[in-house]
Amino acid sequence: MAETSIADSTTGRDGAILAGLPAVRQWQEDFYRDLHRHPELSHQEHRTAGLVAEKLRESGIEVREGIGGTGVIGIIRAGEGPVVLLRADMDALPVQEATGLAYASTERAIDASGNEVPVMHACGHDVHVTCLLGASELLARHAEQWNGTVIALFQPAEEVGDGARGMVNDGLREAIPDVDVAMAQHVLPLPAGVVGTHRGPFLAAADSMRITVFGRGAHGSMPQAAVDSVVLAAMIVIRLQTIVSREVAAADTVVLTVGSIRAGTKSNVIGDRAVLELNLRTFDESTRTSVLNAIRRIVIAECQASDSPEEPEFELYDSFPLTVNDDEVTGRVHDAFARHFGARLHAMPQGAASEDFSDIPTALGVPFTYWGIGGIDEQHYRRAVQNGRVSQDIPVNHSPGFAPVIQPTLDTGTEALVVAALAWLAP
Amino acid sequence: MAETSIADSTTGRDGAILAGLPAVRQWQEDFYRDLHRHPELSHQEHRTAGLVAEKLRESGIEVREGIGGTGVIGIIRAGEGPVVLLRADMDALPVQEATGLAYASTERAIDASGNEVPVMHACGHDVHVTCLLGASELLARHAEQWNGTVIALFQPAEEVGDGARGMVNDGLREAIPDVDVAMAQHVLPLPAGVVGTHRGPFLAAADSMRITVFGRGAHGSMPQAAVDSVVLAAMIVIRLQTIVSREVAAADTVVLTVGSIRAGTKSNVIGDRAVLELNLRTFDESTRTSVLNAIRRIVIAECQASDSPEEPEFELYDSFPLTVNDDEVTGRVHDAFARHFGARLHAMPQGAASEDFSDIPTALGVPFTYWGIGGIDEQHYRRAVQNGRVSQDIPVNHSPGFAPVIQPTLDTGTEALVVAALAWLAP
Amino acid sequence: MAETSIADSTTGRDGAILAGLPAVRQWQEDFYRDLHRHPELSHQEHRTAGLVAEKLRESGIEVREGIGGTGVIGIIRAGEGPVVLLRADMDALPVQEATGLAYASTERAIDASGNEVPVMHACGHDVHVTCLLGASELLARHAEQWNGTVIALFQPAEEVGDGARGMVNDGLREAIPDVDVAMAQHVLPLPAGVVGTHRGPFLAAADSMRITVFGRGAHGSMPQAAVDSVVLAAMIVIRLQTIVSREVAAADTVVLTVGSIRAGTKSNVIGDRAVLELNLRTFDESTRTSVLNAIRRIVIAECQASDSPEEPEFELYDSFPLTVNDDEVTGRVHDAFARHFGARLHAMPQGAASEDFSDIPTALGVPFTYWGIGGIDEQHYRRAVQNGRVSQDIPVNHSPGFAPVIQPTLDTGTEALVVAALAWLAP
């Protein structure tokens, strides 16, 4: 997985362009550590966007800023030819980093609800940004090797599901040439150095729902005068588990997670409300509808069981589209990856995660593909896998311990973007 | 319940001293509204303590400040005779007021955990302070009517259970003459104008416990890689209900309330821990021990059921003593109340609430009594009571709607303190 | 506790009559073992009733049989004087005996639902029957020592709550002379040799409820086509715990037990209904009503949460009255017990158990008292009690291990009946 292997397996244009990787790698690693140390919440990616624009300009690339808030676009023109859009997302999560890394984040920020929260690149968007900047520089510095246009799109607010729509609604189509194909990638808990593709439905539709249920407040010593909102909320959490276990066919892929529960402020006061925030992943619309209906049915009934004095409130937010990789696009990228990565190319199973990336090609009316790259140290990964199962000491995306190893992760993500783009760009 | 009735029913010293009530009432009502509008959390009673000291001085009473933090003591000396300690508590609660009153609180403060919270006098300590200031003024202005010493003690931090201990530990005994008897009162959801006494065990022992349980964080779409701390916390809440329903004899009075639950920060991230805060009320030590053991047993087992990666943490705090009213003291006060209040004197049942008042007489080695006064408008109360049951539109202590009617509540509380003190003070 | 102590402490009539106890004891112990070995379910007490009638006749007592099914009455006339009714209940329970005793029951019977069940005297009615037969013989053989009438009433079907009513409805009043006072006793997990009285409300009102909830059947592999009645029933059981833990004041004595749950017949078939049988104990009518309403509210709401296709069904049965011991009757019996039993007389706390005995005096319009006797070996009891708490290896009524030690249990119960009756019977 050293760079010599790249030279070995890659010939022609790809090899010529990727020969520049060692130079890129020199700034990429520090750039990545800096991004990781300074994560920013969705819609607050000001520092990140500034660094992205600066680096694009250093690479001699034309830049558009401020699209959809903090969105940044680099446009690399190399004459007539296909227009390939490559996208990276920039935002981070309200997670307290626990990686123990020298470059771990200690940042805190005020979230959309006004609460101060820790911030961490627990989803690896710092990898995505760094790789796309590296790929852009390689493509820009070797523009003589290809014809067409590459659009490097740096998107805000993927985690809350409206960053892609935000760029679309803020004039994305007008800001760039007509696109032929769109691509994006995500770093995952696979061995670093690996890439993986998947045809067809790849990532789930997602919806978040905020549910507020009402009790009746009282002193903690007088439950008989209260309707206990903590007990009500707990019952709802428990009952909601039965949707996946009992109401959904086993072959139907659904995830329903109550990510947050909060009720009460003091041990001896029964509070008058509880707030649950849940997230739903589905792979078809009729299942989505029936699960959303079941959630409402259960919450309303549990409120009645508690004799709740007010109707519960439901607020749907952070909706993500289904991500369905185009067959032909995925096939062409897969073939290019096979030539370049050899055995490092894996088949990816369907995943329950979600992405708003597809909102961009959908709005532009173009096909797309979305692939995965690994981020876990290969030795660590091998030790953790036993009998075909990954043991639980591999941190996954969104966990406080998720931090890709820097190499070969950055190299692989950078190579993948270059190789995939070149599969479409005219020679 | 008009003041003429007082004149009618009260003769001798009591009548002579209480004849000053109309004058006191003139400042008391505004003073009360101001306190209600500006509540302060436990250990933060700086403004309140300042107003108390100022008013004591206006009444010509000797003042000691800063005992146990914000504690204030007024000493009214009237020659040789018994020393009676009267106590009021000053702190308020992190509750969002919903009384709709013109003088409702809109205050917010930073609590001990560093969170900003609403603040409200949802437990009526503003009534206690105002009545004790009024009674002090009456006793001070008519000191020629009695012999002995009255100590008016204004205590911080009753709600968190360490304000009384704090004053004791900060030299209370040395700051005041030797006490013979101690008394305190609490406003309750009874008809305003009513007072109630109870001999023997009156209020429960109370303990709060903070329980932290650990899951394993992951993206919300990958529950299989997580241990879901929200589900774990909900199961614990549900399981804890079985302690009172199944492990405690029906005749044994126990309340176990989980007042607060919080886990996770985002709908689509499975957080790695949950925090529960619960409150336990018991009336004997062996029950207390066996319930605390049952709580630990259940929490530990539920963590095992969830395959939790870490042992749960238990922190006991805000422990309140059992309040056992002295037979003789209560009897003498009861007789004095019977003479003064007539049919307005009720028998009070045992209550599941708790108080740290008794830490003071216990430390001083003196007997005490603690009584209740009503705060609900009598017409409202009558409408709400049907078939001997109070319907649920009477707000109880600690609820967002709890606000005593100003009169006859303040009059009654002021009279009760004067009458009870005089039952002990030499003529 | 040997018989000499009886002679020591008892003089006069009581002593003269109880001097016959050793003779009675000779048949009582074998009679008891036989009853214990051959228990009969409620309304099936044919063998027991036959033995009772036979023994009464052997003692020269006038017998009435077949009142209220298997009810038996012995009438002992000794001239003019008060008429005292002493009652024992005869039925046993569907429990599989696990005492390991040589005379343990291995009986099985068909219950009211048509199921074959094990049968056991797990509630000690065999003790009651044996003691009342002994006391009757003693009183009959020494009728020259007293004046009046003793009615020894052997009642069926106490466990299902309708045996007393059954005798009343079947002409009890006409079958016997006018009664002045009624008495009954129960063996309890106290040290054998002890008796205990209680004035006022002693035993709870009880109600049983059968709840049928409906799911939708399907193969176990297709939960999405089913409404899972097992999950629904489990949720209801869990939710019902919150009535006692949250809806009832801590000082209010309520027990709500789901004694039986059954749903489904096979591991891989989702059944279409579940049946719960619960039992409720309360000490006042308004609490009883509000708890019954809460049960219905919770069951209906949980059915809605499960999307149950049919309304649940509720059937109330086995209702028992509140048992309130008459002050004067209890006082007189207490004094007689104090003279006879000395330190072996204990105060009994209120108990959550229930009895239909009071239906008889209520129907006859006469006062009554009901007391307890111990049945646990004293050494065993002492070892089991630590720090004032009884450890859990003392089997309680209705448990598979409940078996009173034969002595001094039978002696004590026999003496208590004689002493209590004589407290009323004219000399």
Place this chain on the structure above:
Amino acid sequence: MAETSIADSTTGRDGAILAGLPAVRQWQEDFYRDLHRHPELSHQEHRTAGLVAEKLRESGIEVREGIGGTGVIGIIRAGEGPVVLLRADMDALPVQEATGLAYASTERAIDASGNEVPVMHACGHDVHVTCLLGASELLARHAEQWNGTVIALFQPAEEVGDGARGMVNDGLREAIPDVDVAMAQHVLPLPAGVVGTHRGPFLAAADSMRITVFGRGAHGSMPQAAVDSVVLAAMIVIRLQTIVSREVAAADTVVLTVGSIRAGTKSNVIGDRAVLELNLRTFDESTRTSVLNAIRRIVIAECQASDSPEEPEFELYDSFPLTVNDDEVTGRVHDAFARHFGARLHAMPQGAASEDFSDIPTALGVPFTYWGIGGIDEQHYRRAVQNGRVSQDIPVNHSPGFAPVIQPTLDTGTEALVVAALAWLAP
């Protein structure tokens, strides 16, 4: 779907043989109604086996009886050629029929646990038996049309998973010629007239588990002396739901059903044990192992939470293998079905049901395929399907309302067996 359509679409050997279907149909429909009216539990298929053997003999087929208990084999020899095994299962289920059909079952039987239960052909094995008898007669009467051997195997006890193994262990291999290929079919809630095939993993592995958990018995009024086995069992049911909802990846197909729960015999007695029977469906061994481990972990922990006095007991039973259809066999059958059934041939999705059929070919070392046929009236089916979802008024296998329409179900199942067998038999 009338027989003319068969003639239209089927030519050559198939057509010649199936021309006999009208004659077969004359006895098949009555035979089916009789079987349906007289279902027999697993291992009790004596009457059914007798009828099968009698009918085979009437058709002139060589019969072997009593293999693996009630197993019956018919052997149809037609010279040299491939040996095709066709299998039908004969047993019924403990379900109370609620179809309202004139030929509905009212049978009751004693199950393996000694309980009397209702019995119903709720899984359609009566269809399987009738179709295989019909196909056997057609093949036997037209043996001149083909070469080889057909083995018509009628298996007991499929529902409990050991009927196929039982025949294997009882000398099946020696009782029949060497088999080349094995086939079986199942009637499903698809439109009658339809057949469906599936290559690869088709049906789940299944395991049943009986779990006994222990409480401590007591009278229902003394929960503090008991460990409540009903509450414990309910908690386990609820907790087990979290395995599918939280511990299994959404894309992994797992069904965990608690089909039966029973605890307690009486509303006012807390029983000392509860029995749960659950069924697990999985599609790979490592998932199966981890779910079985999770079940044990949860049950043990919930027993600890309840302070259960004894370790729980686990008994695994009724284990079914994974059913993986052979690619080549399925392909050849699929092609033959396509020629014969045209548009009535559907692709079948993977199902969560299980079968022990594959134990036979696995033991014989031969490839197999297993297909589905529809049994729901086509008009009814169309009305019930809306937006691609089947509404819930279509009764599914194992439900009390499951009853295939007689035609075209029997015709289709008979034709499918003949056509599939002929795809292998030499001309």
